[in-house]
Amino acid sequence: QVQLVESGGGLVQAGGSLRLSCAASGISFSINRMGWYRQVPGMQRELVAVIFRGSSTTYADSVKGRFTISRDNAKNTVYLQMNSLKPEDTAVYYCNLMGGLTWSNYWGQGTQVTVSS
Secondary structure, eight states: OOEEEEEOEEETTTTTOEEEEEEEEOOOSEEEEEEEEEEEEESEEEEEEEEETTSSSEEOTTTTEEEEEEEEEEEEEEEEEESSSOGGGEEEEEEEEEEETTTEEEEOOOOEEEOOO
């Protein structure tokens, strides 16, 4: 059974930094991509950043230049380094994994990031 365990969320002042981690276990297939989404109450979940098997990356325009996604393939772990945080980055951040021939989709339980002004 695939499990995604996130860590690293918390409370930080505007301008500060946080690093999120997501470790995947129970993987028996090729990982096509891993990434991060975020959601605030009453809003749709939105893509923050993803990293593909070939290490190419995609970022939301709102985080470009501030966030960096990376992956440790040996550990099946994805990271999100978040710098210059803004109050509007406050959300629950969810780890996402897509893999296998059918691009099966998996989610972590979410970790709260709160940025105070």
